[in-house]
Amino acid sequence: MRFRQVGKEFPARPEPIVGLQNFSCDIADGEFAVILGPSGCGKSTAIRIAAGLETASSGSVLVNGRPVLGPVRDCGMVFQAYASFPWLSVLDNIAFGLRYSTSLDQRGRREKARCFAAMVGLEEFESASISTLSGGMKQRVAIACALATEPSILLMDEPFGALDSQTRLLMQEHLLTIVEQSNKTVIFVTHDIEEALLLGDRIYVCSSRPAHVLAEIDVPFPHPRSHLTRDRRDFFEMKHQIFHLLREDSYARRLAEAYERK
Amino acid sequence: MSESSLSRATSWRRRSRKFLLGFTPFALLAVLWTGLVHGLKISPVFLPPLEVMPGVVWRMFVDEGILHDVLVSVYRVACGFLIAVAVATPLGMMMGYSRWMSRLFDPIMGFVRYMPVPVFIPLTILWFQSGDKQKMVVIFLGAFFQLVLMVEDAARAVPRDYYEAATMRGAPRWHLFFRVLWPAALPQIFDSYRICIGWAWTYLVVAEIVGASTGIGYYIIKAQRYLLIPQIFAAMVLIGLLGMLTDLLFAVAHSRLFPWAEHSSPGSE
Numbered sequence: 001m002r003f004r005q006v007g008k009e010f011p012a013r014p015e016p017i018v019g020l021q022n023f024s025c026d027i028a029d030g031e032f033a034v035i036l037g038p039s040g041c042g043k044s045t046a047i048r049i050a051a052g053l054e055t056a057s058s059g060s061v062l063v064n065g066r067p068v069l070g071p072v073r074d075c076g077m078v079f080q081a082y083a084s085f086p087w088l089s090v091l092d093n094i095a096f097g098l099r100y101s102t103s104l105d106q107r108g109r110r111e112k113a114r115c116f117a118a119m120v121g122l123e124e125f126e127s128a129s130i131s132t133l134s135g136g137m138k139q140r141v142a143i144a145c146a147l148a149t150e151p152s153i154l155l156m157d158e159p160f161g162a163l164d165s166q167t168r169l170l171m172q173e174h175l176l177t178i179v180e181q182s183n184k185t186v187i188f189v190t191h192d193i194e195e196a197l198l199l200g201d202r203i204y205v206c207s208s209r210p211a212h213v214l215a216e217i218d219v220p221f222p223h224p225r226s227h228l229t230r231d232r233r234d235f236f237e238m239k240h241q242i243f244h245l246l247r248e249d250s251y252a253r254r255l256a257e258a259y260e261r262k
Numbered sequence: 263m264s265e266s267s268l269s270r271a272t273s274w275r276r277r278s279r280k281f282l283l284g285f286t287p288f289a290l291l292a293v294l295w296t297g298l299v300h301g302l303k304i305s306p307v308f309l310p311p312l313e314v315m316p317g318v319v320w321r322m323f324v325d326e327g328i329l330h331d332v333l334v335s336v337y338r339v340a341c342g343f344l345i346a347v348a349v350a351t352p353l354g355m356m357m358g359y360s361r362w363m364s365r366l367f368d369p370i371m372g373f374v375r376y377m378p379v380p381v382f383i384p385l386t387i388l389w390f391q392s393g394d395k396q397k398m399v400v401i402f403l404g405a406f407f408q409l410v411l412m413v414e415d416a417a418r419a420v421p422r423d424y425y426e427a428a429t430m431r432g433a434p435r436w437h438l439f440f441r442v443l444w445p446a447a448l449p450q451i452f453d454s455y456r457i458c459i460g461w462a463w464t465y466l467v468v469a470e471i472v473g474a475s476t477g478i479g480y481y482i483i484k485a486q487r488y489l490l491i492p493q494i495f496a497a498m499v500l501i502g503l504l505g506m507l508t509d510l511l512f513a514v515a516h517s518r519l520f521p522w523a524e525h526s527s528p529g530s531e
Contacts, residue, residue: 053426053429053430071429071430071432073432075430076431077426077427079423079426079427081423082421082424082427083423083427084427085427085428085442085445085446086522086523087445087448087522096431096433096441097431097432097433099432100432100433100434101431129521129522131521131523146431149431
């Protein structure tokens with residue numbers, strides 16, 4: 001997946017808001033790429049353009065060499081919230097997309113959905129209603145839904161942003177195990193530096209709005225990773241490095257704004 | 263005592279407490295009423311004493327056959343309202359789903375909605391004669407234009423995120439209507455039915471007060487003519503009870519059909 005000088009403007013008064021400007025990056029197949037940036041910088045917009053849910057004002061996104069014009073078959077997406085339908089059971093939620101991605105009959109779809117429920121550890125909650133699940137379980141359903149259609153690219157837009165820190169860590173480890181067993185390309189959007197380092201193979205650090213890529217950072221930690229990865233010495237060092245990078249950017253931005261106002 | 267019978271006992275106690283709480287205002291109203299009538303020596307023409315009411319109600323059912331009027335009225339409300347539901351639901355959903363449809367129909371609906379329903383009564387009598395059909399048309403007119411806009415609101419309140427989630431799982435655009443919009447909006451649409459059927463009852467009585475020979479509204483007008491004040495009160499109470507019953511049915515159906523969309527309120531048990 002390639003972002004080629006993607007720009008996005010939102011109409012607003014008195015002048016349009018620029019969400020993305022010259023946003024470029026190359027994401028290799030099978031890579032776990034993290035787009036890291038401060039809140040509201042436009043990183044979610046980038047991933048939404050990649051998914052075909054929004055169109056770029058300039059530039060383009062290529063998936064497997066073809067420009068994205070609308071929702072892409074090859075992409076599964078996990079949203080921050082509202083990702084699963086509360087009127088369906090866990091199993092029916094997972095089976096929802098199978099109707100379009102496979103030619104299986106209803107029984108086959110349920111059978112297959114059952115596998116994915118088991119993959120995220122929800123085999124005992126198959127017939128549960130979504131509204132009775134905890135936040136972490138809801139996101140597990142969302143992940144199962146996205147994986148069930150077997151996309152080659154998994155887009156994740158701050159999927160653990162609404163979870164408490166304990167649950168978030170469990171979910172991060174769970175995601176690692178799932179992704180380490182597959183060869184999927186993952187694009188993961190977050191504002192959490194530790195999350196980015198724990199999950200990503202490569203981190204694209206974004207500036208504040210309008211977002212563009214400040215730095216590409218390769219994460220050298222070996223797989224399989226777990227919460228213990230966070231205790232490594234180089235984990236701390238990289239965390240500080242990224243922290244300062246983001247801080248410098250926001251200082252520079254503020255200085256520039258103050259200068260302009262004068 | 264086994265655990266299940268214990269929990270059944272506490273749930274029974276909780277339910278009876280809830281009932282008592284809801285019954286209290288009724289009891290207070292009865293006390294106030296009796297106090298007014300006997301304390302201030304109010305003439306029974308203005309406010310009939312409560313103790314004559316059971317006898318009056320008995321005569322209404324046994325001698326005057328009020329049950330027939332009730333059934334006729336229920337039939338009229340049910341038909342008029344169901345036709346309104348059948349037309350307003352798909353139309354309102356389409357208006358909430360597509361901007362084009364809402365631009366097309368919003369102005370006319372907003373316009374007709376403000377026309378006073380009683381004005382339609384002479385016209386409907388002219389067009390349909392004064393029978394069941396005409397009463398249903400009045401109820402339809404009263405309910406439909408309100409309901410369409412309420413259904414439209416319910417459809418529009420469906421978060422865009424649901425459509426996006428369905429799209430990302432491969433659903434084509436025309437599947438979103440039945441697989442996302444319909445199930446997502448249904449609980450709130452059902453709520454609008456519940457509110458709207460209350461108005462349907464009002465329009466029924468309005469319709470039956472003019473040019474009717476059966477129905478509760480007609481009964482009230484007849485009682486008025488002969489100054490049968492207790493009967494007027496009794497008929498009003500009857501309508502209140504029917505309304506309460508309808509509301510209860512809707513509430514029970516809502517929680518059975520849409521357990522995932524239960525209303526939460528602060529301080530609930």
